[in-house]
Structures are given as structure tokens and as C-alpha cells.
Amino acid sequence: MKFALKVLPKPEVLDTQGRAVQSTLQSHGFDLSECHVGKYIVLEVNASNPAEGEKMATAMAEKGLYNPLIENYQLEKL
């Protein structure tokens, strides 16, 4: 059973990667006012049902796949 974690820097935190990508895109003439770079983590969990799987994936996220001080995450079932 596959789950994915989408991890992004919190809006109030300076996202140096996003800033660099945005400025490069702008230098190529693209019109954008924001860009954020995060992580996409795919987990294949050994669960017997989706509810259990979601619980397991959440526990993995909370264990340290994201840092709550500087990042937000969203969990999705694939």
C-alpha cells in the first residue's frame, strides 16, 4: 500500500531553494511571483487496510520525515 508525503517549507520560513529556482525562471522570461521547493517521499507500507496504512505513514512522518518547526506536510494515498 503506497502513501506519499509532500513536504514543503512553512510560508514564513525563507525557502532558499525556491528563491533560486524562481529567480532562474524569471531570468528566462517566465512570469511568476512565487516558487517553493520541497520533498516528495513515497512509502510502501505493509498494512492490512487503508486506515492502518495511513496511521503508519503518519507515524513515520511524525518520527522525523518532516521538521514541524520549519515544514508542513500533506499525506496522500497513492
Add this chain to the structure above:
Amino acid sequence: MSRVGVLRFPGTNCDRDIWKSIELKGHTPQWIWYQDEFSPEDFDAFLVPGGFSYGDYLRSGALAALSPAMTSLKKADAQGKPIFGICNGFQILCEAGMLPGALMRNENGRFIDQWVTLKLENKSGWTPAKVGESFRMPMAHADGRFFINEEGLKDLKDKGQVWLTYTNNPNGSVADIAGVMNERGNVVGMMPHPDRALFEWMGSTDGLQFFDWTGEA
């Protein structure tokens, strides 16, 4: 003479520098392998050296923070043992939740390797230096921008947990912070390298006194 545990993770690269620093002060260093749990009682103090544990994968220090040796280090913290993290060691202690805040990519996006001047803001047991004293030593990191939210910063200041500040903030750290301590004062961390300022030929001996702990905050 104290027995000092030096933690080693895959990718640690300042372990020998730390070993030497401890020996120079007449203490006895002992390696602690990241996969081993240990008895805090066997040591008087602990050092977490710099490097690039786990190649900085996920976030600097994040994977090292989850290793078995860190489980034991948290027990040592609970007993009030002195613990000092330098550079990647600081990142690991923050990721482990043993120190407040997080270390993020430098504001200018670059790896910065240069000499910095630090000022002692609050006393910790890791150096006999007095508040207001300054030190010169190298810094060398990409992920050293100390971040904490406004509420957290106020808390740090109120409780006297800001340990060291840069006189010329090189990396965009919140409130010029180069090093912090926990509330109890037994756990401290800093981004610059006292272990690279031990002899005159290195350019400064200011780092020596950071290995002069008394164990008292």
C-alpha cells in the same frame, strides 16, 4: 580527568579534531559508535562532532538524530550530563529535539568557510569565559542559518538560552545566533568550530576554552 564520549556517525569528519581537543585539555576521549547504545554513567561528558552525517540526506542531522546512540544520549541529557554539539553535531542535537530551533540553508545559499568573531551572550558550563567575551574561530557550513519562530526566540531570550552570537552575521541566522543551550544549560550547540582554533599556527587558540567544561551551567 573526565571520560568524554565522542559520537561517530557515518559521515562524521571532525571526530579526530574533537579527540585531539579533549586530549589537549587532559581528558580521556572514547569513541561511541552511532549504532551502539551506551550507559550514560560510563561518561562525564559528551561531544557530537561536525561532518556530514548520512550525507545530509533528508535534512542535516535528521537521520543521525534517530540512531541508537542518540537514544542513550537523551538518557544522558535526562541525567544532566554535559553535552556539546559542534556544526553537524549542533544540527543533530536540534533535530533530536535536545536543543531548540533548526539549522537551515545559509541565507545566500552558499557554503560559507571563513573566520568569524563570536560573542558570549549567556554563561554555560562548557567554557569558563565570561558574558561579553569574544572569540575568533572558523565556520564552515551550508546549513547553519539558525531559525526559530518569534515566540520561540522570545522564549530563548527570556530564559537566557542564547549562548553565542556572531558579531557580523554571515548566514542570516535569527538574532545573529551562532549557538544555543537547552533550558537546563547542560546541552549546548554551536555552528562555528572551536576544534579548528586550538593552536597559534591554526590562527587562533580561542577554541581551547570551549573544551574546559565545569559541568555547571
